[in-house]
Amino acid sequence: xxxxxxxxxxxxxEPRGEGHWRGNTQEAYGNMVGPxxxxxxxTALAAVLAHPARQGEPIALTVNFAGPVAQGPFDIExxxxxxxxxxxxxxxxxxxxxxxxxxxxxxxxTRRETWxxxxxxxxQAPSAEDVPRTPPLDRVRWTxxxxxxxxxxxxxxxxxxxxxxxxxxxxxxxxxxxxxLDFCSLAALCDVFFPRIFVRRASWVPIGTVSxxxxxxTDAATLAAxxxxxxxxxxxxxxFRNGYFDQSAELWGPGGELLAVTHxxxxxxx
Amino acid sequence: xxxxxxxxxxxxxEPRGEGHWRGNTQEAYGNMVGPxxxxxxxTALAAVLAHPARQGEPIALTVNFAGPVAQGPFDIExxxxxxxxxxxxxxxxxxxxxxxxxxxxxxxxTRRETWxxxxxxxxQAPSAEDVPRTPPLDRVRWTxxxxxxxxxxxxxxxxxxxxxxxxxxxxxxxxxxxxxLDFCSLAALCDVFFPRIFVRRASWVPIGTVSxxxxxxTDAATLAAxxxxxxxxxxxxxxFRNGYFDQSAELWGPGGELLAVTHxxxxxxx
Numbered sequence: 001x002x003x004x005x006x007x008x009x010x011x012x013x014e015p016r017g018e019g020h021w022r023g024n025t026q027e028a029y030g031n032m033v034g035p036x037x038x039x040x041x042x043t044a045l046a047a048v049l050a051h052p053a054r055q056g057e058p059i060a061l062t063v064n065f066a067g068p069v070a071q072g073p074f075d076i077e078x079x080x081x082x083x084x085x086x087x088x089x090x091x092x093x094x095x096x097x098x099x100x101x102x103x104x105x106x107x108x109x110t111r112r113e114t115w116x117x118x119x120x121x122x123x124q125a126p127s128a129e130d131v132p133r134t135p136p137l138d139r140v141r142w143t144x145x146x147x148x149x150x151x152x153x154x155x156x157x158x159x160x161x162x163x164x165x166x167x168x169x170x171x172x173x174x175x176x177x178x179x180x181l182d183f184c185s186l187a188a189l190c191d192v193f194f195p196r197i198f199v200r201r202a203s204w205v206p207i208g209t210v211s212x213x214x215x216x217x218t219d220a221a222t223l224a225a226x227x228x229x230x231x232x233x234x235x236x237x238x239x240f241r242n243g244y245f246d247q248s249a250e251l252w253g254p255g256g257e258l259l260a261v262t263h264x265x266x267x268x269x270x
Numbered sequence: 271x272x273x274x275x276x277x278x279x280x281x282x283x284e285p286r287g288e289g290h291w292r293g294n295t296q297e298a299y300g301n302m303v304g305p306x307x308x309x310x311x312x313t314a315l316a317a318v319l320a321h322p323a324r325q326g327e328p329i330a331l332t333v334n335f336a337g338p339v340a341q342g343p344f345d346i347e348x349x350x351x352x353x354x355x356x357x358x359x360x361x362x363x364x365x366x367x368x369x370x371x372x373x374x375x376x377x378x379x380t381r382r383e384t385w386x387x388x389x390x391x392x393x394q395a396p397s398a399e400d401v402p403r404t405p406p407l408d409r410v411r412w413t414x415x416x417x418x419x420x421x422x423x424x425x426x427x428x429x430x431x432x433x434x435x436x437x438x439x440x441x442x443x444x445x446x447x448x449x450x451l452d453f454c455s456l457a458a459l460c461d462v463f464f465p466r467i468f469v470r471r472a473s474w475v476p477i478g479t480v481s482x483x484x485x486x487x488t489d490a491a492t493l494a495a496x497x498x499x500x501x502x503x504x505x506x507x508x509x510f511r512n513g514y515f516d517q518s519a520e521l522w523g524p525g526g527e528l529l530a531v532t533h534x535x536x537x538x539x540x
Contacts, residue, residue: 103351201385215535239387242386243384
């Protein structure tokens with residue numbers, strides 16, 4: 001009997017009436033507390049994409065992590081707040097019992113071919129095959145669900161990097177076990193970066209993402225063509241200040257296609 | 271008799287019961303169609319900040335422009351969906367008649383002093399006093415509401431820039447007439463950049479921001495100390511692709527303080 005891929009189990013939603021679903025967090029995507037935020041974000045997007053009124057492909061997704069998500073069941077409501085000719089705006093709420101644990105907004109669109117141009121530069125890196133896999137972290141279960149191959153800026157707890165300090169990371173990454181790329185797994189991959197403050201300070205501090213945004217620069221056919229190949233993922237912070245830092249990152253296909261640009265702002269303690 | 275500053279008129283909200291307000295777009299912030307998106311975003315934030323349950327200062331604001339905003343009255347509803355010990359999550363809806371024209375989410379927080387560090391570099395630029403004001407655009411009324419002094423990447427319709435093509439802009443900018451900086455005016459300033467595709471292609475094309483995010487890296491005291499000084503604003507696109515491009519930008523205080531990092535994704539036609 002075929003087991004579903006653990007990611008498909010993590011984002012699986014059981015219908016509970018129009019626009020309502022129930023899901024269950026999965027151990028395989030466990031974080032230090034609760035589930036991996038990328039899995040939560042992907043589940044919010046999955047609800048929108050599963051809605052019968054859904055029209056188009058994702059352009060923008062913002063998830064606000066309102067409070068801790070407990071391991072276990074959760075309820076999602078997705079509502080189209082406006083449908084235009086080529087765009088559709090969604091509002092999503094995730095609850096556990098009476099508590100709102102996350103809210104999200106998503107914009108879908110039907111795209112047409114137009115003049116196009118990439119301004120960001122595809123980072124220089126050896127190919128994924130030439131970079132060894134970085135071992136997952138014992139204390140962070142979800143890191144086993146990704147094959148990460150760091151080119152720059154790995155997590156080195158207790159070993160602050162020598163020389164100039166920054167929080168830039170560059171890595172090849174894909175689902176582990178391999179799974180064909182789609183919008184939901186791309187959304188989760190956008191949250192795959194270790195918190196920049198862990199990288200910068202080479203130590204664990206309490207953190208929590210408060211708001212997370214993905215801009216999708218791709219389409220289903222491009223994602224299907226990439227399949228199970230690694231993506232090249234490039235992240236940095238702009239500022240750490242009085243309890244909050246931001247992070248911006250790009251995710252590239254192996255052929256140099258810019259698939260997504262993602263941003264988040266994260267709480268940290270001391 | 272003192273007239274209020276035009277920006278204060280643009281974001282003025284008349285209470286209509288708890289969490290409900292009515293506002294009016296202002297001619298001074300007129301765009302080619304409807305009002306300047308920055309004014310709309312600032313008004314959504316103003317509703318949150320005016321709410322009696324409000325707790326803390328802005329950390330993140332995302333505004334989704336669901337449909338065209340007509341010049342005239344609008345209704346805003348702001349609701350705290352979750353209040354934690356140090357953070358508060360808000361959901362905002364702006365309507366004109368039965369139509370949702372914008373939705374927004376905001377995260378507020380009470381900050382504490384922590385280890386802090388800026389990783390982004392303050393751009394090299396001559397001081398604002400040494401750069402002449404760029405004349406506002408005749409066809410875009412809101413550009414008269416800002417004093418813009420371009421160091422790089424001005425709008426040159428019909429005159430594509432020579433040499434390497436990119437969409438980077440660097441400018442000094444403040445409200446015109448001058449107005450002391452606060453969170454609402456900073457949010458509006460985050461949308462002050464001409465659409466990157468105008469800069470890149472040196473031509474007008476139909477565009478519309480669909481989703482806009484601001485991460486606030488500052489506090490009310492820092493903003494008050496900057497007062498009416500110019501901010502240094504630095505914007506670029508990552509990709510233009512099949513009808514949508516993104517933009518990321520930083521807004522710096524004149525002393526090199528990183529005040530806000532802002533992102534948006536924008537529809538464009540051909």
